[in-house]
Structure formats: structure tokens, C-alpha cells
Amino acid sequence: MNLTLRIWRQSGPGDKGRMVTYPVADISPDMSFLEMLDVLNERLTLAGEEPVAFDHDCREGICGACGMVINGNAHGPQRGTTACQLHMRHFTDGETIDIEPWRARAFPVVKDLVVDRNAFDRIIAAGGYVTAPTGSAPEAHATPVAKANADAAFEAAACIGCGACVAACPNGSGMLFTAAKVTQLGLLPQGQPERYTRVLGMVDAHDEAGFGGCTNAGECTAVCPKGIPLSTIGRLNRDYLRATAKRGDTPGT
Amino acid sequence: MAVTGIVLVLFLIAHMLGNLKIFTGQTSFDHYAHWLREIGAPLLPGVWFLWILRTVLLVAVLAHIGAATTLALRARAARPVRYAHRRPVQGSYAARTMRWGGVIIGLFVIYHLLDLTTGALNPVGDPSRPYANVVADFAPDRWYVTLFYTLAVVAVGFHLRHGAFSALRSLGQQTPRGERRARAVALVLAVALCAGYLAVPFAVLTGLVD
Numbered sequence: 001m002n003l004t005l006r007i008w009r010q011s012g013p014g015d016k017g018r019m020v021t022y023p024v025a026d027i028s029p030d031m032s033f034l035e036m037l038d039v040l041n042e043r044l045t046l047a048g049e050e051p052v053a054f055d056h057d058c059r060e061g062i063c064g065a066c067g068m069v070i071n072g073n074a075h076g077p078q079r080g081t082t083a084c085q086l087h088m089r090h091f092t093d094g095e096t097i098d099i100e101p102w103r104a105r106a107f108p109v110v111k112d113l114v115v116d117r118n119a120f121d122r123i124i125a126a127g128g129y130v131t132a133p134t135g136s137a138p139e140a141h142a143t144p145v146a147k148a149n150a151d152a153a154f155e156a157a158a159c160i161g162c163g164a165c166v167a168a169c170p171n172g173s174g175m176l177f178t179a180a181k182v183t184q185l186g187l188l189p190q191g192q193p194e195r196y197t198r199v200l201g202m203v204d205a206h207d208e209a210g211f212g213g214c215t216n217a218g219e220c221t222a223v224c225p226k227g228i229p230l231s232t233i234g235r236l237n238r239d240y241l242r243a244t245a246k247r248g249d250t251p252g253t
Numbered sequence: 254m255a256v257t258g259i260v261l262v263l264f265l266i267a268h269m270l271g272n273l274k275i276f277t278g279q280t281s282f283d284h285y286a287h288w289l290r291e292i293g294a295p296l297l298p299g300v301w302f303l304w305i306l307r308t309v310l311l312v313a314v315l316a317h318i319g320a321a322t323t324l325a326l327r328a329r330a331a332r333p334v335r336y337a338h339r340r341p342v343q344g345s346y347a348a349r350t351m352r353w354g355g356v357i358i359g360l361f362v363i364y365h366l367l368d369l370t371t372g373a374l375n376p377v378g379d380p381s382r383p384y385a386n387v388v389a390d391f392a393p394d395r396w397y398v399t400l401f402y403t404l405a406v407v408a409v410g411f412h413l414r415h416g417a418f419s420a421l422r423s424l425g426q427q428t429p430r431g432e433r434r435a436r437a438v439a440l441v442l443a444v445a446l447c448a449g450y451l452a453v454p455f456a457v458l459t460g461l462v463d
Binding site: 072213223234 | 323332
């Protein structure tokens with residue numbers, strides 16, 4: 001396959017950045033999207049140019065490191081897939097592909113396609129944890145959990161924190177990410193002690209990081225590689241309403 | 254957004270039911286319109302109830318616009334650099350037309366008040382004869398008025414399609430099955446209100462009501 005790539009190049013946080021066009025030839029349809037970028041980078045390196053910086057780690061769709069907006073779609077055209085698991089057979093020979101980083105004030109560009117997602121860590125630090133008992137793993141049946149709750153919690157726990165929800169949101173909101181963690185912990189008995197301080201703390205941290213507000217537009221769940229359902233945001237809203245009615249506790253303690 | 258939106262939707266339902274009284278004839282419709290000014294009498298003198306209702310609606314509309322503006326400004330600030338490749342809509346189309354749709358509805362409401370409340374833009378414009386005002390308004394040779402009303406009502410329909418679902422979600426609707434139900438409720442509400450509101454101008458246009 002021969003392709004024309006238009007890639008966002010930005011040498012550092014202070015640089016203004018621009019789209020740069022690169023032709024790539026002889027791409028196998030069996031390559032992953034990141035392997036195709038590896039081929040481009042090898043050629044750029046041989047030609048003495050600066051390779052395109054992009055985040056990646058496991059390359060099997062479970063770490064959440066990779067992420068780029070491909071032709072306007074976070075993680076590309078295939079649903080339920082990260083960019084590393086997207087294969088070139090989903091593109092046609094001769095196609096022009098636009099590749100951009102996640103665009104959000106809370107995710108400043110570090111270089112090229114690499115963005116700083118520390119804002120997500122700050123949201124987790126504000127309440128996305130349980131008061132963990134230390135020691136060995138507890139016996140499985142010591143704390144009963146209803147099957148339906150366990151399933152819904154597991155579904156939400158599949159979030160890999162890649163940030164595609166923010167990239168796709170017309171409001172630049174990170175509410176799906178926040179809601180996934182609130183749902184996961186709120187459905188399990190271990191998450192109950194901090195249930196209401198958690199939601200207040202995490203939403204406050206979310207807003208402070210500069211994310212936009214959620215308007216239930218549903219673009220996030222459409223691009224989520226793990227298919228986190230939009231209903232998690234309803235669970236967050238319900239916990240938030242209860243928490244603001246109770247108040248009293250200090251958020252995120 | 255959700256709470257003020259629900260207040261406005263309740264008004265829309267009552268307003269539509271009132272509009273449909275036009276099919277019961279001129280005397281009945283005019284009587285209903287005059288009764289609206291006297292609700293609450295003799296406990297409340299004159300048009301007090303009407304003004305209380307108008308105040309509640311005005312507060313709801315202003316709070317709704319205020320909240321929407323805050324969200325829009327936050328959304329703008331949250332993405333300082335736009336995408337070069339504009340992404341296709343994958344969620345709901347209605348959800349992406351809320352802001353401009355809301356502006357269009359706002360402008361329509363101003364026109365609508367000048368047309369059928371104060372009568373300033375109405376060919377008859379006599380507040381004591383609401384039936385005659387409506388019939389003159391949607392006369393076939395004033396097709397552009399009917400067209401504008403139709404566009405505005407459809408905009409309201411789109412606004413409700415997303416707005417009703419979004420309000421339920423904001424107030425804590427949280428299960429996937431409930432989400433399907435909430436979306437169905439929003440769709441039925443939007444279609445029913447559209448049909449109810451459009452029935453009147455088209456009945457006048459086709460001569461069913463004259």
C-alpha cells in the first residue's frame with residue numbers, strides 16, 4: 001500500500017506546531033497502525049530527519065499508552081480498538097490519512113503526537129482508590145458481591161485510561177474516565193467507605209484540570225476502545241447528587 | 254440544565270394541549286384563552302396567576318441559558334487547539350445541535366410572543382380574538398410564517414430528543430436498560446410535541462380550521 005500521511009509535528013510544548021505531509025510506500029495491509037509509523041520513522045531516521053514521537057507500550061490494546069486521532073476518529077475508524085491494534089487493511093491504497101494528537105487543554109502536547117495525561121492521575125489521586133487492606137489476597141467468598149454488580153463493576157474497570165473519551169468529546173470533558181472509576185468502586189463493597197467523598201473529590205479534580213463539562217453527547221463511548229458504557233456517567237451523577245445532599249465530609253480523604 | 258429544562262417541557266406540554274383546543278371551535282378556543290387570564294380567581298385577582306407563571310418561565314429560561322453558556326464557554330476553553338480533520342458525528346446528531354438549536358428556539362420564542370401574545374406582528378393582532386389571530390397568522394398566502402413555525406418546532410423536537418434523555422441522565426438515570434427506556438421516552442416526547450404543535454398551523458393552512 002502507498003499512503004500519504006499528514007501528521008501533526010510539534011517540537012515541544014512551546015512550539016506552535018503544524019501538519020506535515022509524508023508519503024509512505026510499500027506498507028503491508030497486515031501491519032498495525034503503529035508498525036506503519038515505525039516504518040516511516042526508520043526512513044526519517046535514515047534520512048537524518050527527526051522521527052515522529054508517539055506513545056506506545058504493550059501494543060496489544062491493554063495498556064492505554066497509545067492514542068492518536070486518525071482521520072478525526074480517536075484510535076481510528078475501527079470501534080473497540082486502540083491504535084496499536086488497528087491494522088492497515090482498514091485503509092485503502094492511495095489514501096491520505098490525517099494523524100493528530102488528543103486535543104484538550106488538560107492534555108498539553110509534549111511532542112508531536114505525545115500528550116501529557118497527568119490530569120488523569122490527578123483525578124485518580126483525588127479519590128479513585130479504596131482504603132486497601134494490606135496483606136495477602138482475601139478469600140474470594142469472604143465478601144459477597146451480587147453477580148450483576150460484579151459484572152457492571154468489571155465492565156467499568158476495563159478502562160485503560162487512554163484518554164480517547166476526552167479526545168472525542170465535543171466539550172473536551174473527561175467524564176467517562178471519571179465515571180468509569182466511580183462506577184467500578186461504587187458498585188463494590190470495598191469502595192463504600194469513600195463512596196461520596198470520592199465522587200466529590202474526583203469531579204472537583206476533573207474540573208480543576210481544565211476538562212469541559214459533560215452534556216451526555218455520547219461521542220466518548222463510541223470511540224472508547226474498551227466500550228465503557230455511557231450509563232456509568234448516570235451512576236456518577238446519582239452519587240454526586242447524593243454526595244452534595246449529604247456533604248459534611250472532606251473530599252478525597 | 255435538567256431542572257429548568259423539565260419546567261420548560263411541562264409548560265410545552267400544557268401549551269400544546271391548549272393549542273389543540275382550536276379543533277373544538279372558535280367559541281371554545283376563545284373561552285379557553287380568556288380563562289387562562291383568570292386562573293386562580295377569585296383567590297388571585299385578575300391576571301396574577303398568568304404573571305406568576307410568566308415569571309417562573311422567565312427565570313427557568315434565563316437559568317437554562319445561563320447554564321448552557323457556562324457549559325459552552327467551558328467546552329471552548331477545554332479545547333484551545335481545534336482538530337484539523339473535523340470528526341464525523343458518532344453519538345447523536347440531536348446532541349450536537351443543542352447550542353445553535355437553542356439559539357434558534359430563543360429567537361423563535363421572541364417572534365412568537367410578538368406575533369401571538371402582543372399581536373404586534375400579527376395581521377389581526379387583537380388580543381381579545383385569539384382564534385382570529387391564529388387563523389390569520391397561518392393563512393395560505395402567509396406560507397413563509399408557517400414554514401418558519403415548522404422549522405422552529407422541528408428544532409424544538411431535536412432539542413427535546415437529546416434534552417429529555419440528557420435531563421434524566423443528569424438526574425441519575427444509571428442502568429443500560431433504563432437508558433434505552435429514557436431514549437425512547439425522549440423520542441416519543443419529541444415526536445408527540447412536534448405533531449401536536451404542527452397540527453394547528455397545518456390545519457389552518459389546509460382549511461380544516463377557518
